[in-house]
Amino acid sequence: MALRNKVQSIVVCCWRKNSLLLSTTTITTSRTISSFATHFGNRILKSPHLVSLDDVPDDVWTSCSANCNDPPVHKLASEHTAKVIDGKQIADEIISEVSVQVKQMQKTIGVVPGLAVILIGKRKDSEIYVRNKKIACEEAGIKFALTEFSDKCTDDEVCDAIMHFNSDPSFHGILVQLPLPQHLNEGKILDVLRLEKDVDGFHPMNIGNLAMRGREPLFIPCTPKGCVEILIRSGVEIIGKKAVVIGRSNIVGLPASLLLQRHHATVSIVNELTPNPEEITREADILVSAVGVPNLVRGSWLKPGAVVIDVGTHPVEDPSSEQGYRLMGDVCFEEASKVASLITPVPGGVGPMTVAMLLYNTLESASRKYNFV
Numbered sequence: 358m359a360l361r362n363k364v365q366s367i368v369v370c371c372w373r374k375n376s377l378l379l380s381t382t383t384i385t386t387s388r389t390i391s392s393f394a395t396h397f398g399n400r401i402l403k404s405p406h407l408v409s410l411d412d413v414p415d416d417v418w419t420s421c422s423a424n425c426n427d428p429p430v431h432k433l434a435s436e437h438t439a440k441v442i443d444g445k446q447i448a449d450e451i452i453s454e455v456s457v458q459v460k461q462m463q464k465t466i467g468v469v470p471g472l473a474v475i476l477i478g479k480r481k482d483s484e485i486y487v488r489n490k491k492i493a494c495e496e497a498g499i500k501f502a503l504t505e506f507s508d509k510c511t512d513d514e515v516c517d518a519i520m521h522f523n524s525d526p527s528f529h530g531i532l533v534q535l536p537l538p539q540h541l542n543e544g545k546i547l548d549v550l551r552l553e554k555d556v557d558g559f560h561p562m563n564i565g566n567l568a569m570r571g572r573e574p575l576f577i578p579c580t581p582k583g584c585v586e587i588l589i590r591s592g593v594e595i596i597g598k599k600a601v602v603i604g605r606s607n608i609v610g611l612p613a614s615l616l617l618q619r620h621h622a623t624v625s626i627v628n629e630l631t632p633n634p635e636e637i638t639r640e641a642d643i644l645v646s647a648v649g650v651p652n653l654v655r656g657s658w659l660k661p662g663a664v665v666i667d668v669g670t671h672p673v674e675d676p677s678s679e680q681g682y683r684l685m686g687d688v689c690f691e692e693a694s695k696v697a698s699l700i701t702p703v704p705g706g707v708g709p710m711t712v713a714m715l716l717y718n719t720l721e722s723a724s725r726k727y728n729f730v
Contacts, residue, residue: 400454400458401451401454401455401458401717402451402586402717403586403589403590404582404585404586404589406573407567407572407573407574407577407619408571408572408573410619410620410621411570411571411619438694438695439665439693439694439695439696439697439698439699439700440698440699440700441694441699441700441701441702442587442591442699442700442701442702442706443705444583444587444701444702444705444706444707444708444709444710445705445709447586447587447590447709447710447713448583448709448710448712448713449709449713451586451710451713451714451716451717452493452496452497452712452713452716455497455499455713455716455717455720456496456497456498458720458724459497459498459499459720460498462720462723462724462727462729463498465729466727466729468723468727468729469498469499469500469527470499470500470529470530470719470720470722470723471499471500471501471502471525471527471528471529471530471719471723472490472494472499472500472501472502472528472529472530472531472532472556472715472716472719473501473502473503473504473522473525473528473530473531473532474487474490474491474501474502474503474504474531474532474534475503475504475505475506475515475518475519475531475532475533475534476503476504476505476506476534477505477506477507477508477510477515477533477534477537477538477541478506478507478508478537478538479508480536481672481682482670482671482672483534483535483536485672485684486534486708486711486712487503487534489708489709489712490532490712490715491503493712493713493715493716494716497716497720499716499719499720500527500528502522502528504518506518508538510541511541512541512542512545512546515533515541515546516545516546516549519531519533519546519549519550520549522554523549523550523551523554528554529554529556529719529722529723529726530554530555530556530715530718530719530722531550531551531554531555531556532556532557532715533546533547533550533557535557535559535608536608547559547560548560548561552575553575553722553725553726554722555575555576556576556579556715556718556719556722557576557578557579557715557718558574558575558576558577558578558579558582558612558718559578559607559608562574562575563575563576563577563578564578564607564611564612564615567612567615567616567619568615570619575722575725576718576721576722577612577616577714577718578608578609578612579711579712579714579715579718580608580609580612580613580647580668580707580710580711580714581609581612581613581615581616582616582714582718583707583710583711583713583714584613584616584645584666584668584707584710585616585617585620586710586714587666587701587706587707587710588643588664588666591664591699593643593664593699595617595620595621595622595643596620596621596622597621597622597623598622598623598642598643599622599623599625599640599641599642599643600614600617600622600623600624600625600641600642600643600644600645601624601625601626601627601637601638601640601641601643601644601645602614602617602624602625602626602627602645602646602647603626603627603628603634603638603644603645603646603647603648603653603654603687604626604627604628604646604647604648604668605626605628606647606648608647609647609668610626610628610647610648613645613647613668614626617643617645622643625637625640625641629648634658635655635657635658638654638658638659638660639658639659639660640660641659641660641663642660642662642663642664643663643664643666644658644659644663644664644665644666645666645668646665646666646667646668646669646686646687646688647668647669647687648669648687649669649670649671649687650669650671650687651669651671651673651685651686651687652685652687652688652689653669653687653688654667654687654688654689654693655689655692655693656689656692656693656695656696657692659693659696659697660696661696662696662697662698663696663697663698664697664698664699664700665688665693665697665699665700665701666701666706666707667686667687667688667690667700667701667702667703667706667707668686668687668707669685669686669687669688669703670684670685670686670703670704670708671684671685671686672684672685673685684703684704685703686702686703686706688700688703690702690703
């Protein structure tokens with residue numbers, strides 16, 4: 358407890374003083390990505406810049422107990438059903454604030470942020486995501502362009518489309534909807550995308566700077582960023598908590614684990630080869646599941662009072678639904694809601710937050726380009 362409180366007081370102090378926000382001097386080719394990172398004010402999001410969390414001394418370790426045999430004590434969740442986090446409401450608030458900034462930018466300097474999306478193939482979930490992004494951009498006043506390819510397209514065709522948007526100054530963000538068909542070279546395609554337009558945050562330089570203390574990525578991947586924003590806005594303490602991330606994808610699992618570490622959580626990753634994963638997840642104060650396997654996480658996998666963030670989305674046929682399908686998450690909601698203290702639903706949880714973070718990143722990109730603060 359003393360350790361956690363000491364770390365927390367140091368972090369909060371540094372956050373409030375903003376003593377480590379990055380320099381706004383002229384960009385040169387020799388500058389590191391961390392010094393290129395934006396000083397765009399955190400007026401919209403509650404989560405702080407990552408470098409403001411890093412000034413923790415190395416001598417904060419203390420002995421927690423004189424008796425190593427003390428049994429662990431878990432506070433039991435109340436008998437009431439877990440509180441459901443309304444991700445859509447939070448996302449709507451953020452998008453509304455983004456919209457205000459977009460209008461101000463257009464009025465002040467005559468610029469409208471632009472987002473280009475490249476969609477390949479006919480994956481139902483990807484089509485849903487892209488449709489939601491288009492609707493959100495229209496709501497926020499962000500210019501939106503969609504380029505679609507069949508699932509038989511080549512790497513070169515996709516790369517050509519990216520390079521077109523790279524050179525178009527009216528687009529400040531470019532997103533290649535993942536996952537790609539297996540025959541395409543994801544690394545080659547993403548490497549073509551200009552770093553300063555990588556609003557999805559998947560460029561190796563962005564992921565690398567996310568992983569390193571003292572560094573600030575230009576963009577944090579949208580879904581992990583949305584997860585942490587949900588936790589902060591819901592009053593969940595991250596510092597010193599045990600967090601378990603199920604899944605290790607480059608899209609969510611890996612960056613989510615890195616981001617939680619930057620917020621001083623103690624992080625474990627569960628993957629498809631982990632034996633007895635439920636034993637690890639039962640230790641989690643915060644559980645993030647992102648594998649797209651319906652009802653993988655049962656109530657018995659959870660520690661009483663845990664906070665559950667369900668990133669998984671899996672469309673299943675449902676003739677009774679207007680769309681002919683419905684979305685299911687990784688977590689068995691009915692069981693988990695009887696054990697957890699807070700939980701995100703599917704749909705209506707992390708999904709809208711991912712879209713909101715994408716719009717925020719696009720606005721941030723345009724603001725950085727024109728030094729609009």
